[in-house]
Amino acid sequence: MSRLASLLHHPKPLRFLLAQIFWRTGWGRRMKFPLRAFRLHLHPANLAWQLWVDRHQRDADMQLIRDLLKPGDTMIDVGANIGFTAIEGAQAVGVNGVVHAIEPHPRIHQWLKENLALNQMAPPQVQCHAVAVGEAASEKGGLLTDSRRDDMNFVIAPGCERHSSMNQKGITVPVSTLDVMFSDLPRCDLLKIDVEGAELAVLRGASRLLKSTSKVLIEAGDPNSVRHGSSADELLAHLETAGFEVSNADQDDKGGTPINIENYRRHVGNWLAMRR
Template sequence: MKLVLDENSTFVDVGCHVGEVMDQALKLSPNGHHFAYEPIPSLYNDLKFKYKNICEVRNVALSDYSGESDFHHVLSNPAYSGIKKRAYPKNEKIKKIKIKTSTLDIELLNEKRVDLLKIDVEGGEYGVLKGSEKVIEKFHPVIIFEHGLGASDYYNTNSEDIFIFFENIRYEIFTLKGFLKKSLPLLKDQFNNLYYKNEEYYFLAMIKV
């Protein structure tokens, strides 16, 4: 994050959870305008209190459509929660709730800048990206995203969908370690192999330079 953010940067946290990543962004960009998206009501309320007058916290699930949706709140392990119910490592206690949905293009297109976008939505990242195309085209943010087999497939998407999406907007994909080491971007076959072998879950995408 230090390589991307300055003291005035705008950070967008999609799937903020308890704010571990937002905390880092606030330290690096104390003068920035930041946005946290968290659909789980209890976590949203905690974030509103934690970040009062510091960043905008919105009780919305981001996707590629605006409206309302069922949401599977995993009470026993909230980090697994998502719009789609998926397989979990063990038996979990789940409560189905109704949540509001929106797109980043609706939410942030009129902002002055978006420098870093983090997406961690338990498999729904392709929908978030599709709903962010205008924002990405306008601001060219660096994008950190989670993507893994066992989650995205419940949304009927896979690594090829993600790769083609970024390829079409002239973005390149790196592993986080690869980006820090200034390695070459991943080729499609490399990205697919990491996905299907479950060898990496977190990636970084940025516009070709």
Template sequence: MSVKARVRDAISRNPLMHGWFVAVCARFTMRLFNLQTYLSIGDLRAKFRAALWRKFMEMAGQLGTEKIVISNNRAVFYYPDGCAFNVSAAKASISGTQFSYGGYEAEETRLMASVVAAGSTVIDVGANFGWHAIHLSRRVGDSGKVLAFEPIPATYAELTENVALNACNNLKSFSFALGNEARTISMYLPGTDMGAGAASQFLDTGDRVEVSMLRLDDVLDREGVEHVDFIKADIEGGELNFLRGTERLINRCHPVIFVEIVDIHCHRFGYVPQDLIQLLTGHGYHGNYIDENGALVDIDVTRPQNGNYLFRPA
């Protein structure tokens, strides 16, 4: 029996004390009720949970979602555009950004939709939990195709769950890395919040995972894919090696390329941003930096800005 219950029982068994207690409580009912909730650990926890739920409901109305379904310790966010995504409870999962923003990389999503046409064949390198791959799957439609690559096993599991949730029959996922040679490599997954978004081959911390790496040119030959219209690559510094492993495709198809370039990531792989820019301009591409508003601006080749770039055949 709790302390609160014992006190209440003792008062109830003493007629004089009970009469006095009732008289006092009648006058200060709400104050005593509020005090009681702070004297009980169980009540305190219940108040805290209720406060969290109220805050969540308040935030949910500002997230731009159509609905949020919570069951079995899982949440699924449904969006007005028809896409839906699981939110993982794992600390490292980047899908948790949906709790904060009700989406993921909105400007990038809009830009990709503007340059990808229905019927296109699309490559998503570093697909993570599938946000862009699934939106691109909807964009290209039944006559198009999306190939999504994600090497980290736990993140790949998120990707495949979201593909199934959205019934993306035109999307095929692959659980290996892409680079400029075929071999096994070590990748590291930081244990920080949203660390899956920073998983990379060259890090000095994190859980080590052995994964296979292949060249995209070889994968496309194996899959019988002859033409590609659009490539998105965001692999924390591995972009240059990836592009070197897809030069046959670039020369043959000249796909539009959306790529992240960050100097620190480049340095870990032994190159500078200008090397990647020069590789693509050498193949006849014109590039633009994508600013924070999603606008395309000219590249400052002497001091390239960190962020996302769009390269199109000149």
């Protein structure tokens, strides 16, 4: 669909047009807008302008995070982006809980920290980590795509750098594993993973952490996982072998419906894995 067609078919065309201008020029950088019970900066980030156009489009996703947490809980947010899920989680766990927000992209990580500061959230309640997470730690780091669609950036799988159409825009970022980062963490009440296809690699690097994790909220689907040579079938098998019961967690179905793996051959959606 062309940009003009997208504008004409959008339910809020004027707001959509303004958001495109803000996004591409950064003119809205000093603006702030409310989202649920907190506020966000209108940074020139893809998710920021989407949420400014429609402040309710992620309500169901954020409500699920709030429903899965209680005061005093610990949440790990892998792929925190500009921080709206981390902030929602922090409000749910309260001052006695902890949220670890992981975002490797330097520019997006800075915006994450600015949004946390805007909402008076700081360590020890919310802790930020500027690192990519994978199956193995790497001293030389990994190549992260640097797309203008910044909510869709991903770490290019080792050996696939030359085959990535976005390689020329890649940036090198540190790479670690969840087991290395949280070797002393006594428990994780909610592990949220949204890493554009590297979800299985993240889980493979979290074998110890998973044993003390009660819930995993994870994005899944072959259109993304194929970038890393994996599949939704492998992801499902890994979670089930680790002792989780996995159900659908898309906006219209907040858990409870068993996964139909055929739906994820061409579709990307959210799964909720609960420890048996």
